Amino acid sequence: MKKFSVAIAGGGSTFTPGIVLMLLDNLDKFPLRKIKFYDNDEERQDTIARACEVILREKAPEIEFLATTDPEEAFTDIDFVMAHIRVGKYAMRELDEKIPLKHGVVGQETCGPGGIAYGMRSIGPVIEILDYMEKYSPEAWMLNYSNPAAIVAEATRKLRPNSKILNICDMPVGIEDHMAKIAGLNSRKEMSVSYYGLNHFGWWKSITDKEGNDLMPKIKEHVRKHGYNADIGPNQHVEASWNDTFVKARDVFAVDPDTLPNTYLKYYLFQDYVVEHSDKEYTRANEVMDGREKFVFGECRKIIENQSTEGCKLEVDDHASYIVDLARAIAYNTHERMLLIVENNGSIENFDKTAMVEIPCIVGSNGPEPLRIGTIPQFQKGLMEQQVSVEKLVVEGWIERSYQKLWQAITLSKTVPSASVAKAILDDLLEANKEFWPEIKRPEVENVEALSLV
Numbered sequence: 001m002k003k004f005s006v007a008i009a010g011g012g013s014t015f016t017p018g019i020v021l022m023l024l025d026n027l028d029k030f031p032l033r034k035i036k037f038y039d040n041d042e043e044r045q046d047t048i049a050r051a052c053e054v055i056l057r058e059k060a061p062e063i064e065f066l067a068t069t070d071p072e073e074a075f076t077d078i079d080f081v082m083a084h085i086r087v088g089k090y091a092m093r094e095l096d097e098k099i100p101l102k103h104g105v106v107g108q109e110t111c112g113p114g115g116i117a118y119g120m121r122s123i124g125p126v127i128e129i130l131d132y133m134e135k136y137s138p139e140a141w142m143l144n145y146s147n148p149a150a151i152v153a154e155a156t157r158k159l160r161p162n163s164k165i166l167n168i169c170d171m172p173v174g175i176e177d178h179m180a181k182i183a184g185l186n187s188r189k190e191m192s193v194s195y196y197g198l199n200h201f202g203w204w205k206s207i208t209d210k211e212g213n214d215l216m217p218k219i220k221e222h223v224r225k226h227g228y229n230a231d232i233g234p235n236q237h238v239e240a241s242w243n244d245t246f247v248k249a250r251d252v253f254a255v256d257p258d259t260l261p262n263t264y265l266k267y268y269l270f271q272d273y274v275v276e277h278s279d280k281e282y283t284r285a286n287e288v289m290d291g292r293e294k295f296v297f298g299e300c301r302k303i304i305e306n307q308s309t310e311g312c313k314l315e316v317d318d319h320a321s322y323i324v325d326l327a328r329a330i331a332y333n334t335h336e337r338m339l340l341i342v343e344n345n346g347s348i349e350n351f352d353k354t355a356m357v358e359i360p361c362i363v364g365s366n367g368p369e370p371l372r373i374g375t376i377p378q379f380q381k382g383l384m385e386q387q388v389s390v391e392k393l394v395v396e397g398w399i400e401r402s403y404q405k406l407w408q409a410i411t412l413s414k415t416v417p418s419a420s421v422a423k424a425i426l427d428d429l430l431e432a433n434k435e436f437w438p439e440i441k442r443p444e445v446e447n448v449e450a451l452s453l454v
């Protein structure tokens with residue numbers, strides 16, 4: 001059986017150890033000969049890498065391991081790149097979340113102005129890594145879950161239309177774990193779902209068990225009262241802010257009881273509630289820095305010091321098992337049915353053909369074959385047309401270095417009340433992201449000064 005070579009781009013990620021443990025848990029299904037880490041922060045990656053070196057030495061000494069900041073070293077002789085970079089790291093996520101809140105607008109990692117700022121940082125480096133992969137391992141596939149996946153996916157559609165990159169998200173997988181528990185099943189894999197939308201902006205339209213029995217009524221009954229709240233065992237989503245998000249799905253569901261919503265829709269449909277319940281001084285980025293980041297790096301330092309995983313609390317990142325499913329689908333032509341972010345091309349008949357939509361696909365060695373969704377209701381169509389236009393304007397703004405397009409994108413976001421608030425947020429984000437965004441051409445001075453935005 002062929003053994004594969006995997007490069008993890010963003011080796012210093014808090015998710016890397018859990019993903020490595022998950023890969024080692026699946027060697028029978030996805031055998032590996034080599035794992036390489038690549039990061040542009042050598043010190044951050046070194047802590048994760050030295051711990052993973054111990055893990056591999058104990059559990060799979062036959063797998064060759066390398067951590068590097070050199071692209072040629074990282075991406076030569078690779079079958080898959082699993083990319084989860086965070087450009088600007090948590091320090092910039094904190095600003096993505098706090099700057100909009102300063103203006104009374106939703107501050108979130110991938111949604112609204114924060115997601116736009118994050119997207120403007122991510123496009124260049126993700127394309128750069130994709131180009132490295134194609135230069136040094138032309139036959140490789142990139143499985144990208146660097147966020148914001150919606151904007152990154154639109155950028156790779158426009159700028160690298162022929163590249164072997166699959167953009168993915170684990171939020172639907174995470175919610176389906178809750179749904180399976182609510183439906184009394186052991187695993188989400190016992191369900192067959194039809195889902196559509198944009199990334200972090202979608203709905204389930206049907207859910208059955210493998211015998212074809214409709215599970216929607218039972219799940220809806222629970223969601224109507226409790227949202228997706230369901231004890232599915234330890235994961236980082238037991239934190240209050242995530243628990244609130246799962247419960248809030250109850251109110252998002254009430255707006256359209258014909259479907260079941262992605263939790264992220266709360267940021268677009270209940271933006272006032274979100275702002276009212278946000279702490280402008282302590283956002284999710286702070287929770288993650290104080291929680292996951294401290295935990296993962298603390299555990300890695302213990303492993304390095306002891307040169308042993310004994311007593312280690314790091315766990316297999318089960319949510320990442322969908323990444324192995326995806327890699328196996330490509331490697332073994334399994335025709336797995338998975339949600340991917342792909343070009344619509346008529347799958348959703350009454351929606352922009354060029355939109356990057358999150359829908360079920362049959363995945364094989366030649367990549368995804370999107371399934372047909374048919375026509376979507378006016379409510380979802382209207383919301384999606386506004387949101388996809390934001391995403392497209394951000395990518396156009398990045399390509400053209402256009403202040404005007406970025407101002408339009410933020411103005412168009414459902415999370416932003418007016419063009420003047422949008423401009424105030426944009427000017428703050430421009431200042432904060434000087435080191436990361438491409439240089440943006442400001443409009444002619446007279447146009448800006450002539451604007452009475454007060």
Ligand SMILES: NC(=O)c1ccc[n+]([C@@H]2O[C@H](COP(=O)([O-])OP(=O)(O)OC[C@H]3O[C@@H](n4cnc5c(N)ncnc54)[C@H](O)[C@@H]3O)[C@@H](O)[C@H]2O)c1
Nearest residue numbers: 010012013014015039040041084085086125145147169170
């Ligand atoms: N698609 C999804 O559903 C999903 C799920 C979970 C996490 N994510 C994403 O995974 C990423 C990692 O999340 P995290 O919380 O572990 O972040 P993290 O900050 O802990 O790790 C990100 C790593 O990327 C590195 N990096 C940044 N810019 C880089 C570049 N240009 N080249 C190479 N490396 C670079 C950083 O140095 C850091 O080590 C984020 O983008 C996050 O949003 C996506």
Ligand SMILES: O=P(O)(O)OC[C@H]1O[C@H](O[C@H]2[C@H](O)[C@@H](O)[C@@H](O)O[C@@H]2CO)[C@H](O)[C@@H](O)[C@@H]1O
Nearest residue numbers: 147169170171172173174175235236284288319
């Ligand atoms: O606030 P964070 O950094 O903890 O999480 C933000 C990410 O949340 C989603 O990913 C979750 C996933 O939905 C869940 O199943 C769990 O296992 O872990 C993932 C990472 O927390 C979302 O899909 C990502 O895009 C966000 O970055």
Ligand SMILES: [Mn+2]
Nearest residue numbers: 149169170171
């Ligand atoms: Mn996601």
